[in-house]
Amino acid sequence: MADFYQFVDADTTALIEDKISEYEKLIGRTVNAADPDRLFLLWAINALLIERQLLNYTGNQNIPSRAEGANLDALAELFYEKTRPKEQAAECTVRFTITAAQLIRILIPAGTRVTDTAQTLYWETKADAYIEPGDLSVDADVICQTTGTVGNHWPAGSINTIVDLYDYVDGCANITESDLGADEATDEEFYELMRQSMEAYSTAGSRGSYIYHAMSVSTELADVIAVNPKKDEEGNQIDGAGLVEIYALGSDGDPASEEMKDAIYAACSPDDVRPLTDHVTVKDPVPIHYSIDFTFYIPRTSPQGGAAITEAVKAAVEDYKTWQSGRLGRDINPSQLIGRIMECGVKRVVVRAPVYTTLSDGTFENVEEYRKPEYAVCDSVTTVNGGAEEW
Numbered sequence: 188m189a190d191f192y193q194f195v196d197a198d199t200t201a202l203i204e205d206k207i208s209e210y211e212k213l214i215g216r217t218v219n220a221a222d223p224d225r226l227f228l229l230w231a232i233n234a235l236l237i238e239r240q241l242l243n244y245t246g247n248q249n250i251p252s253r254a255e256g257a258n259l260d261a262l263a264e265l266f267y268e269k270t271r272p273k274e275q276a277a278e279c280t281v282r283f284t285i286t287a288a289q290l291i292r293i294l295i296p297a298g299t300r301v302t303d304t305a306q307t308l309y310w311e312t313k314a315d316a317y318i319e320p321g322d323l324s325v326d327a328d329v330i331c332q333t334t335g336t337v338g339n340h341w342p343a344g345s346i347n348t349i350v351d352l353y354d355y356v357d358g359c360a361n362i363t364e365s366d367l368g369a370d371e372a373t374d375e376e377f378y379e380l381m382r383q384s385m386e387a388y389s390t391a392g393s394r395g396s397y398i399y400h401a402m403s404v405s406t407e408l409a410d411v412i413a414v415n416p417k418k419d420e421e422g423n424q425i426d427g428a429g430l431v432e433i434y435a436l437g438s439d440g441d442p443a444s445e446e447m448k449d450a451i452y453a454a455c456s457p458d459d460v461r462p463l464t465d466h467v468t469v470k471d472p473v474p475i476h477y478s479i480d481f482t483f484y485i486p487r488t489s490p491q492g493g494a495a496i497t498e499a500v501k502a503a504v505e506d507y508k509t510w511q512s513g514r515l516g517r518d519i520n521p522s523q524l525i526g527r528i529m530e531c532g533v534k535r536v537v538v539r540a541p542v543y544t545t546l547s548d549g550t551f552e553n554v555e556e557y558r559k560p561e562y563a564v565c566d567s568v569t570t571v572n573g574g575a576e577e578w
Contacts, residue, residue: 194246197239206232255374268384271377272406276331277338277368278446284324285355293318293354300350301359308333338368366446369405376406392462400460401433404450410436410514414549417557424554429464434472434560440512442471472560477519477541482571486534486578497572499531504568511563516548519563534576
């Protein structure tokens, strides 16, 4: 959120000096520190200060970029995005099997529950599914009974225990990694979505409109880019008229999963969202690999101590990795790494990798320079403690 805006001056010291000075002029004498009049004035000034602070707070709660909680929810009525995104449950696809092919359809009813071997979470089918005569299995969408991100990233094969039996049951296993689980949007996430939502009033195919509709799928999306491609997968120049490619990055720094991409496509492809002439696809961005390799030196007389600085450096590296993979097209920037390390109290740092590398966000107008959207992936981290040095 933006900084708190001061509509009226609420500086305590200045207010006390100003009001006591005015009172002294009014009564024609000096008000000393132990004067009963001064004590009364301080009480009155405190009440005035509280009112000024409340006035500033109220004013800020009428500005979307500064409003909080229920106040921000109320301001959403002014925007296309009118309600805060709530918690969502994760989803995936589970394959249900039977012991032998049958001559009749076998029903797996909606609400059939499955879980993992440790029974950590329970999932249920979203709709009736049928194993057709002669078949041994059917794939069905399931949704987690617990909302939030806890249901995300269960790998294929991990949801493999039947809870509710059906005829001729043999077993089950998820064939896609679970995704789409999300926590309720924070104030920062909700405001950003409200701001982006103003693009959604247009169905003329604006870049911002596609980004908004894609981002509205889940609060677990860190970044979305919509591009009009200039080249095909082989790098040949094409006429991209009517072609829209959407690239999404999750909050974990990885490309959107298949479940998430399907949800993004469903949000961006309806006729009331896109122009009828647009052909929308959701694709994976291009990974650009880098490594981290540096030596840091600790000041000999540091009050923090070498062990504390070393731990801080490790945390700084993780923070840098998160930042570096947080946006599509974000250049690989060793200066950001150096800055974080220096804040840990080191004397100096010698960075061998990464080197500055420009990444594409896919929005090049020049065909010759055009590249698909890219994102940074850290392959390895090598940190060397070079020991202590004098300042």
